[in-house]
Amino acid sequence: MSHVAFVSHGGGPMPLLGDPSHAELVSTLKALPQQFPKQPSVIIMISAHWETSGFEITAAENPDLIYDYYGFPDESYQFQYPALGAPKLARDIADKMEAKGTHIRLNEKRGFDHGMFIPLMLMYPEANVPVVQISLASSLSPDQHWMLGEQLAEALPKDALVIGSGFSFHNMRAFFAPKTPQVKHDVHAFQTWLDETVTSSHLDLNEAKQRWLHWSEVEGGRFCHPREEHLIPLIVCHALAQKQGRSIAFSALGVEARHFVW
Structure with a gap:
C-alpha cells in the first residue's frame, strides 16, 4: 500500500522566503518524511495548481519548474528542484487507469508547479526521488475525484508516496483581512469538520x-473554500488511502490549518 499525505503548501513561495507566518508550516513539512518508514521510489503529486479537462499526468523525463506566482522577490523565480520525471511509470499508470474506465492523458511538456516544488523543497530537499504529477479535473467534482483516488490506489507502486498539495483553508481575501472572532469561528468549525x-x-x-459529497454545506465550508481547488487533493488522498488518517494541526498566515497523513 502506498503512503499518502495531504499537505497545506502555504502562500506561493513564502514558506521558502523566511516569512514568520509560515514558520509552523515549514517545520511540520520538514518533519513529515519521518512519518514514512523509508524513502519512496517515486512521488505522485496531486497539486491544486493544475486543472485540466479530464485528467492528465506528466510524462516528461526532466520537467521544468513553473513559477506560477506573481509579485515576489527575484529569488522566488530562481528556485531549483531538479527532480526527474518518470515517463515509463506515467504510461503504466495511465494504462492501468484506462483499464478501470478513467482516461488520463499523457502530457510530455508540462513542468512542475509551485504546489509541487515548494513543499518538496522542504520535505525532500535533495530532489533525488522521481516525481509524477496528476492534474485535477476542472469539474472539481468530489465524486469524480474520490473515484480517481480509489482507482489510483490499485495503479501505483507499493512504495510510492502520494502527496496531495493544497491548503485546508484557502480564502485569499480572508488571509489578508482582520482575523475577527467570526473568521476564527468559521475557520475552526471547518478544520474540526475536516x-x-x-x-x-x-x-x-x-x-x-x-x-465529502456535501462538504460545501457544512459550517465554514464555503468561507474556507470560496473555490475548492485547494481542497480537492485531500479528497483524492482520502479515497486513495482507503482508511482514516491522522491530523497535523498548525497555524499559517494567521489561520488554523492542517496536514493529514495515512
Whole structure:
C-alpha cells in the first residue's frame, strides 16, 4: 500500500522566503518524511495548481519548474528542484487507469508547479526521488475525484508516496483581512469538520465519502473554500488511502490549518 499525505503548501513561495507566518508550516513539512518508514521510489503529486479537462499526468523525463506566482522577490523565480520525471511509470499508470474506465492523458511538456516544488523543497530537499504529477479535473467534482483516488490506489507502486498539495483553508481575501472572532469561528468549525471526516474511527470509508459529497454545506465550508481547488487533493488522498488518517494541526498566515497523513 502506498503512503499518502495531504499537505497545506502555504502562500506561493513564502514558506521558502523566511516569512514568520509560515514558520509552523515549514517545520511540520520538514518533519513529515519521518512519518514514512523509508524513502519512496517515486512521488505522485496531486497539486491544486493544475486543472485540466479530464485528467492528465506528466510524462516528461526532466520537467521544468513553473513559477506560477506573481509579485515576489527575484529569488522566488530562481528556485531549483531538479527532480526527474518518470515517463515509463506515467504510461503504466495511465494504462492501468484506462483499464478501470478513467482516461488520463499523457502530457510530455508540462513542468512542475509551485504546489509541487515548494513543499518538496522542504520535505525532500535533495530532489533525488522521481516525481509524477496528476492534474485535477476542472469539474472539481468530489465524486469524480474520490473515484480517481480509489482507482489510483490499485495503479501505483507499493512504495510510492502520494502527496496531495493544497491548503485546508484557502480564502485569499480572508488571509489578508482582520482575523475577527467570526473568521476564527468559521475557520475552526471547518478544520474540526475536516479532522472528523478524515480521522474519526467512528466513520467507515463510505460514510466519509458521503460527508465529502456535501462538504460545501457544512459550517465554514464555503468561507474556507470560496473555490475548492485547494481542497480537492485531500479528497483524492482520502479515497486513495482507503482508511482514516491522522491530523497535523498548525497555524499559517494567521489561520488554523492542517496536514493529514495515512
